[in-house]
Amino acid sequence: MVFLKGVSALSRLRSRVKQHSSLSNSVRWLQMQSSSDLDLHSQLKELIPEQQERLKKLRAEHGKVQLGNITVDMVIGGMRGMTGLLWETSLLDPDEGIRFRGLSIPECQKLLPAAKPDGEPLPEGLLWLLLTGKVPSKAQVDALSQELRDRAAVPDYVFKAIDALPVSAHPMTQFATGVMALQVQSEFQKAYEKGISKLKYWEPTYEDALSLIACVPLVASYVYRRMYKDGKFIPMDDSLDYGGNFSHMLGFSSHQMHELMRLYVTIHSDHEGGNVSAHTGHLVGSALSDPYLSFAAALNGLAGPLHGLANQEVLLWIKSVVDECGENISKEQLKDYVWKTLNGGKVVPGFGHGVLRKTDPRYMCQREFALKHLPDDPLFKLVSQLYEVVPPILTELGKVKNPWPNVDAHSGVLLNHFGLTEARYYTVLFGVSRSIGICSQLIWDRALGLPLERPKSVTMDWLENYCKKAKAA
Numbered sequence: 147m148v149f150l151k152g153v154s155a156l157s158r159l160r161s162r163v164k165q166h167s168s169l170s171n172s173v174r175w176l177q178m179q180s181s182s183d184l185d186l187h188s189q190l191k192e193l194i195p196e197q198q199e200r201l202k203k204l205r206a207e208h209g210k211v212q213l214g215n216i217t218v219d220m221v222i223g224g225m226r227g228m229t230g231l232l233w234e235t236s237l238l239d240p241d242e243g244i245r246f247r248g249l250s251i252p253e254c255q256k257l258l259p260a261a262k263p264d265g266e267p268l269p270e271g272l273l274w275l276l277l278t279g280k281v282p283s284k285a286q287v288d289a290l291s292q293e294l295r296d297r298a299a300v301p302d303y304v305f306k307a308i309d310a311l312p313v314s315a316h317p318m319t320q321f322a323t324g325v326m327a328l329q330v331q332s333e334f335q336k337a338y339e340k341g342i343s344k345l346k347y348w349e350p351t352y353e354d355a356l357s358l359i360a361c362v363p364l365v366a367s368y369v370y371r372r373m374y375k376d377g378k379f380i381p382m383d384d385s386l387d388y389g390g391n392f393s394h395m396l397g398f399s400s401h402q403m404h405e406l407m408r409l410y411v412t413i414h415s416d417h418e419g420g421n422v423s424a425h426t427g428h429l430v431g432s433a434l435s436d437p438y439l440s441f442a443a444a445l446n447g448l449a450g451p452l453h454g455l456a457n458q459e460v461l462l463w464i465k466s467v468v469d470e471c472g473e474n475i476s477k478e479q480l481k482d483y484v485w486k487t488l489n490g491g492k493v494v495p496g497f498g499h500g501v502l503r504k505t506d507p508r509y510m511c512q513r514e515f516a517l518k519h520l521p522d523d524p525l526f527k528l529v530s531q532l533y534e535v536v537p538p539i540l541t542e543l544g545k546v547k548n549p550w551p552n553v554d555a556h557s558g559v560l561l562n563h564f565g566l567t568e569a570r571y572y573t574v575l576f577g578v579s580r581s582i583g584i585c586s587q588l589i590w591d592r593a594l595g596l597p598l599e600r601p602k603s604v605t606m607d608w609l610e611n612y613c614k615k616a617k618a619a
Contacts, residue, residue: 184285184286184289184290185289186274186277186278186286186289186290186293186356187352189277189278189280190277190278190348190352190589190593193278193279194348194593197590197593197594198593198594198595201594213229214228214229216228218609218613221604221609222609225420230601231419231420231425231428232419232594232596233418233419233420233424233428233587234587234590234594235247235276235277235416235583235586235587235590236276236416236417236418236583237418238417238418238420240504241504242507243504243506243507243508244416244417244418244507244508246272246275246276246415246416247275247276247279248279249275249281250507251413251507251508251510251511252507252511254267254272254275254412255267255511257281258271258272258275258281258282258287258412259271259282259283259284259287260408261387261390261404261405261408265405265408266389266405266406266408266409266412266515267408267409267412268287268291268387268388268389268408268412269387269388269389269408269411269412269415269579269582270287270290270291270294270387270388271287272412272415272582273290273359273415273582273586274286274287274290276415276416276582276583276586276587277586277589277590291387291388293356293360294356294359294360294388295360295382295384295391296360297356297357297360297361298360298361298363298364298382299361300324300328300361300364300365300368301327301328301330301331303327303330304324304327304328304365305324305368307323307324307326307327308320308323308324308327308365308368308369308372309372311323313372313373316449316570317369317370317373317570317571317573317574318445318446318448318449318454318455318573318574318577319449320369320372320373321365321366321369321445321574321577322442322445322446322449324365324366324368324369325358325362325365325438325441325442325445326438326439326442328358328361328365328438329436329438329439329442331357332350332354332436332437332438332439333350333353333354333357334347334350334351334353334354334436334437335436336350337349337350338350338434344595345595347434347592347593347595348589348590348592348593350436351436351437351588351589351591351592352589354436354437354438355437355585355586355588355589356585358437358438358441358581358585359581359582359585362577362578362581363388363391363392363395363578364382364395366392366574366575366577366578367379367380367392367395367396369571369574370396370397370568370571370574371395371396371397373568373571374568374571375397379395380394380395380396380397381395382394382395386404387408388408388411389404389407389408389409389410389411389412390404390407390408392407392411392578393406393407396566398564398565398566400564402519402564403564403565403566405515405519406515406519406560406561406564409511409512409515410557410560410561410575410579411575411578411579411582412579413508413511413512413553413579414508414553414557414575414576414579414580415579415580415582415583416580416582416583416584416586416587417583419587421453422447422448422450422452422453423444423445423447423448423453423454423577423580423584424444424580424583424584424587425447426440426443426444426446426447427440427441427443427444427584427587427588428440428584428587428588428591428599429443429599430443430444431588431591431592432591432596432597432598432599433598437585437588440584440588441581441584441585441588444580444584445577448573448576448577448580449573454573454576454577454580455573456495456496456552456554457496457553457554457557457558457572457573457576458558458569458570458572458573459495459496459554460495460496460554460555460557460558461558461559461561461562461569461572462569463487463494463495463496464525464528464529464532464558464559465525467480467483467528468524468525468528470483471483473524473528475528475531477531477534477535480528480531480532480535481535481539484532484535484536484539485539488539488543494532494536494540495554495555496532496551496552496554496555496556497536497537497540497546497549497550497551497552497555498540498546498547498548498549498550498552504548504550505550505551506550506551506552506553506555508552508553509550509551509552509553509555509556512553512556512557512560513529513530513533513556515560516529516556516559516560516563520560520563523559523563525559525562525563526559526560526563528559529555529556529559532551532555533551533555536549536551537549537550537551557572558572561575
């Protein structure tokens with residue numbers, strides 16, 4: 147089975163970049179592709195030696211520079227605020243939100259090629275950007291789309307592995323099982339067993355990463371159709387791009403749903419390296435586990451209620467509001483329900499973030515999509531009310547550093563509107579998206595020769611003794 151804006155805008159962006167010297171070095175690579183080369187592999191092959199030398203120089207000249215102090219709070223508080231990872235593909239700013247290779251989400255929407263004029267960015271364009279640091283041309287994106295379609299061949303044993311599970315198994319369990327089964331075809335494992343120079347590790351990693359990205363929509367759609375559509379599977383459409391084809395394989399023919407999937411996959415693809423799924427993929431990959439093993443591990447982290455499962459929890463909570471209070475709920479009724487949730491020892495899902503200290507830009511671009519395509523949807527109106535009601539309440543509590551909505555506060559309502567109502571499945575969509583970011587960084591991990599990750603751990607006894615000595619000194 148097989149699956150699967152213009153130069154003037156860039157000139158304006160470059161002028162803005164020049165006005166911000168702090169960003170000038172990080173976006174020095176920003177350029178439209180002037181090369182006619184449509185092959186992503188050859189582009190990377192040219193870039194890697196330069197970046198290897200850059201890292202070597204950075205370490206030689208600044209290896210002993212301190213990046214901050216580590217506190218006890220950081221050690222026992224989930225390492226929050228601790229700088230300890232190199233992650234090239236994206237950077238999360240507490241105030242600005244995510245930047246993909248220096249580009250904000252609105253800038254990506256303007257600069258990356260789309261399937262139609264003024265449409266949402268194609269995920270293939272973001273993949274090219276993450277890997278090369280360059281905004282691709284439409285021809286390069288089309289070539290990458292074709293390459294991914296050509297790579298989207300899933301062996302029958304993958305489906306048999308999924309079929310061995312009960313249909314009632316959680317969608318993420320089935321999805322991760324399928325990814326693990328794909329590992330049998332790992333080019334990195336074969337190359338490593340035969341013997342390969344460390345300098346060439348990135349090449350079989352690239353092969354695995356691109357094939358994995360190509361195959362996960364098919365595996366994911368197989369799980370969806372198996373669970374919710376009586377196993378009636380839909381073949382890929384050779385005329386569609388990555389996001390459009392994924393939507394098609396799930397069973398949605400609406401052009402608006404195709405556009406939503408393009409946006410969804412793009413904005414969920416990467417969120418720097420410290421979140422659970424990204425960090426897990428990097429950590430497992432640092433042991434030279436191939437991309438299939440690394441990404442499967444990342445998916446198991448994504449399946450946790452405090453990470454990727456949150457978008458499922460948001461829609462279920464919003465529907466519980468409607469069930470109890472009705473669709474035409476007043477602001478006062480909504481406030482009462484929010485307080486009822488909080489006083490019950492629960493959180494309001496979709497609000498707050500471990501790093502961000504403002505409204506998530508991923509939330510805002512989904513809100514703009516909703517205003518354009520479904521302004522009268524009752525659940526969207528409720529989400530808009532929550533945007534007004536929840537932050538002041540969380541601020542009043544005084545325990546929340548960020549009371550603003552995150553990406554999960556909106557995505558479920560959009561999917562629900564276009565007919566993808568099975569909230570249990572939503573994290574799988576997140577997983578398909580995250581393959582782009584995690585696999586892109588895995589390629590650069592191997593290209594840069596990043597080492598095995600091995601931080602130091604301590605006991606409570608050690609912390610207590612250390613603090614006593616520090617106090618005495």
